[in-house]
Amino acid sequence: MFGLLLLVFGGVCLSSGEYELLDYASHPCIRECVEGAPPMTCTYNFTVEDYYVLTKACYDCPYNITDCYRPHCVATDGVGRGIITANRMLPGPAIQVCHNDMIVVNVHNKLHGSQATTIHWHGVFQKGYQHHDGVSMITQCPITPHSKFQYRFKAGNRGTLYWHGHAGLHRSDGLFGALIIREPRSRDPASHLYDHDLPEHTMIVHDWLVELTINRFAGHHHAGYDNKPASMLINGRGAYRAFPSTDTNKTIYTPYSVFKVRRDQKYRFRVISNGILNCPIQVSVDQHDMTMVATDGVPHEPVVVSSFNIFAGERFDFILDADKDVGNYWIRTRGMADCSVKSAKQVAILRYENATETEPSEPTDYESGRRQGKLLNPWNKKGTPDLTPVSWLNTTAADPLHMKQMPDKKFYVAMDFNKLDNYVFNHEDLYPLAAVNKKNKLYLPQLNHITNIAPPSPLLSQFGDVPKDMFCGPHNTKNCSHEYCECIHLIKVDLNDTVEMVLIDEGVTFNANHPMHLHGHHFRVVAMDRVNQSTSLEEVKRMDEAGLIERNLETPIAKDTVTVADGGYTIIRFHADNPGFWLLHCHIDFHVSIGMGLIVQVGELSQMPRPPKHFPRCGNWEYTGKEEVDSMERPKCPVSGVGHNHGDLLLLVSAAITAALLGVLFIRSL
Template sequence: MVILVAEGFLCCSFRSDTMSRKSPTNGKWTSRKAFLLVSVMVLADLCDVTTSVLRHHMTFMDIEDYKDHVCSRPCVDNGQPMTCDYDFLIEHYHTLTKACWDCPHISDMCARPHCVPADGGLRGILTVNRMMPGPSIQVCEHDTLRVRVHNKMENSEGTAIHWHGILQQGSPYMDGVSMVTQCPIPAHSTFTYVFNASTPGTHFWHAHSGLQRADGLYGHLVIRQPPGREAHRGFYDLDLPEHVIVVNDWWHRDSPSSFAQHHHGDGDNKPSSVLINGKGFFKGLYNPKTGLNITTPREVFRVTPGKRYRFRVASNGILNCPLMISVDNHSLEIIATDGQPVQPLEVAAFNIFAGERYDFVLTANQSVGTYLLRVQGLLDCGPRFKDAQQTAILVYDGAEFNSSFTTPAPTIIGKILNPINSRESPTEIPVSQLRAMVEDDPALTRTPDRTIVVAMDFKVIDNPRFHNPVLYSTRDFVIGNRQLQTPQMNDISNTLPSSPPLSQYKDLLQSMTCNNDTVTSDCSVEFCECVHLYKLRLDDVVEVILVDQGHIWDANHPTHLHGHGFRVVAMDKLASSIYAKNVTDLDARGEIIRNLHNAPIKDTVTVPDGGYTILRFHANNPGIWFFHCHVEYHVEIGMGLLFQVGEPEDFPPVPPRFPTCGSWEPEPEIPHVTDINNHCARSSATSHTRQHKHLTSFVVGVCLVSTLLLPLLRTELQPSFAGFPMY
């Protein structure tokens, strides 16, 4: 660019000097001005390039924890939005490294920078800035987030970061879904996410590439509102940054190994532990000096008697492990789900599925002392298997702190929100019964423009990724002994394209896509795989009827929609197992009642096993959005689909210089006319691909035409070629 500008200015100056014959001094001065201006521009450009290189070249000495980030501040009415910068350095790392020194034998050392004790189990992990969870992003509504992600992972592994819960209205390219909204960020490179914090509430960020979030790439993301816009501001006294929680199930080996062993063999898929903000204890480490069993530290929350505290909880759940959350001797007032305010509901406990978020108010109204916040694993984390669970310590000011404090779990007495695979009862409250505090969207009360039934289940079928139908078919094994059941939506396994369709739409061929309306195979008996895509008209009201048929396993499929919130208008469990037609027939008879007034707004919701969940959303955010089960293994092998909202001309423009990627094959070589005979011989000997076959046909045709016309040309053009040899 500098060279072009320089050439332009110099050309103009010389032209001015040449044409101004009457005032040569003027021309020389113009040339001098142009030279000085170009010099300044060159230096400025070089400085800008140097600054840019330095800014984007992050080293391991530069990593920060951002615990005192300037944007983590009280949000005030009429406050000025800020631009909030973060640098994320992603790398392969390990628990209890040399950075921990004598942790956990000396407990204080577990809090040293770069020390990740987790639950005391030794294993490889992935981290952002050598933290797990990664840096906590806590900002105010309408701030601008600018996060530079530096991929320093070995093995040339790509990545992408999804901002779970952020609708990305007008910024779909920042959604962070590998091979849907962007190419994976290559190793040794940097990608900068820039978007507006316009979706207030409790969210979280996580890797959306392969199994990376299961190994540690996740963290808090909270967007607070000023008091004048906060629906529940008078319902609590304090909303502290240290009272933000992310929970997840955990195991003691890396996810790719566990995934491969489970899907290609008979490996275990039952987590053995749970983490609260990346902490906990699973087993003690023996200290030979003291003869004691030492455990890694648990998370600690401190409260003052009489105060009301807002806690924010997000689930980075990995497998089929809903988690029950309770606090001994305290009731919890639920005030929000998935970032959206609801009318307060007092409960004794609540269940949280992968991808969900809940906010609750805890009143410190018990005797001064120490209590436990409990996270109990359910289903595949429940007592039937490894009874994965974890506790954190709630300490009242004035109580003596004991890091090893424990007490038997009390019986839960009272209401439980979000029950597991059960119908509504006086003590079990499904999320569909929550009441939103956001005004109704009138469009959602009309008859939907589009209704899509999505039946979900595991299927015993020869998925060639894991079962060769000739060598090791599903017929050769039984459930529980190396027979893999494939989780699908509408009997279709989603596969991601080789280029992100949002930014490279022309690369998405129609032949790559399908859905249950367009597929030509009988997917009930054949394995069907494609880019599972539904096209929605912009501004349509869409109703999705999710059905968990429940024929295999007592499982759940918490389903997450990118780019839109939806209203949960109905939910129920019908039987231990059903078919989608049972639900549509029930609906046709008018026996499913939809709540179209104050229905809760969510972006992640479960479906009762053997039941249904009905959701509605207004397709008003143009782009291509992922809709998928948030159980990591399930989405990884195809339990998802894409919603295309609007046509490409409705999408926001692709950002300048946005990265591209895709498959590549060499173009067929076009023969030079003077080398036809060589090409004829070479092509006929080596045509093994379709492109070569086309090339051979072309060359042979040219050869034949040449053979027929050459004698005529010799005769007709002989005088013109006198003295030249003819071949």
């Protein structure tokens, strides 16, 4: 008791305890969504920290396979490397809620050193909750080490979404997880096609590096090392590293993910790509076709395919009819583009009820994942009867009001890898692009020949603190095609404008792709095509002005992430009904990290939402002298994860305890 008093009155705050590292697999918000039922408030605590693959929590994994499923054991593909996790899970905790629930996530940054972080809720429009979009230096200050930040927003749009780190390269190292917003089946146009929509049938796929991402990032950009992934993961699991067993003389691997079904039942699968690098992923299920019903949370008319490609940041929902013989079947992911260099691939198991708990006998090599038949979302190819671009999908949620013939604002946005000296990677005086060998030539992925840079303060809450000479826009006067240009790349539209963007991948330097993601809105994909192996902004403009580009303005699919074919174009339209500052960027982590993006300002500053009370501030600072009056406030306890300050309460309780003890001492002295 006296120790407690000494702690309090000695100026040391008492701790209210750290967050529990929960997986939330039995969260009360995971429920059947019922028409007319009241929404719930769904609270989660995320502790973000540096972690490692196959820690002491894994005991004897993979030699004892059950050890691989212990709490806090992250096995991935067996390669020991540093990772970043939420609650020591990879993927992090899944958030599964109903439409219009209130989501509250308390993020505690326990990363070592000085790493700050944020969490972006990918696909959530954040209408009315713009400050919770989770984009460092655009909608908020990053969450500094040892501090906590509360995200609070309404689950206002349905579908398969996900969350991920949006500061540095944290998403690439493991800071991500599923976010599923369901609705009553009576509102789901695909509900008659399936029997089950289960949380365990959410699937996150992505390429995976066998070392900490910053090592590969720095090595590639500064020293010419490759940026090619060698491995992939499905729900954080897979086989890559071989573990020899001296007892059995066999090779052991870390376990695959397993998805269980019952014969003659139909299941909705929700697939999310947390793709890291230039790695489109082909997804297929051995001996099963897939009925595609939604993309990026938006339903469309069903399309039956043998496989589909998924690009970084995209999501696809499909129905699987478990009508085959009881057994085990491979679910295959096969990487293309940069992933094909090292044949990056991965498999999971589709296991029918009553099947033996064994692996399928079919081979799992890279070529075995090459599926024939109809494919949705081809990579860098024109549409054909067997290759269906997403622009050919017909939405079941039309929006004719804003698909008028002529948009209010129209922008041409060209992208490519440009050959420019810059002071970061190719210093024009010390080691210019022309002087270094081919291995060390770094070409810059840019939009309209501009490299976007982060503001020193968040635009949404501290726009006035950002120097105006840092901004540029569509009418930039510099000769950026011949000299390096970097700025806060901003385009402005009026609130409620219908905005069209013609996204063009000129494709001169590499045969790559750029999946473009827009925050705060979904857009209609009204046209897309590959013109040739390469093209130019001028060529596409001429085609457009001559009426050679046909647009679907009647039933275009709505998405928030879409690829742009190399040597081609994708035309998107959106209704700018959400005031704020919204990032449009390539979702390949290395590309956005070095400036492949721009910011869409929707509305005037006077139409922007006000920041929440006591919203964190940050920015540039320089010494201008001391304050005239120094603050002499008593110490206060830290703010807890739920946003309340317990310092005053603790002092009151301590004072009461002190008074009681003094009373006891006084009575004893009588």
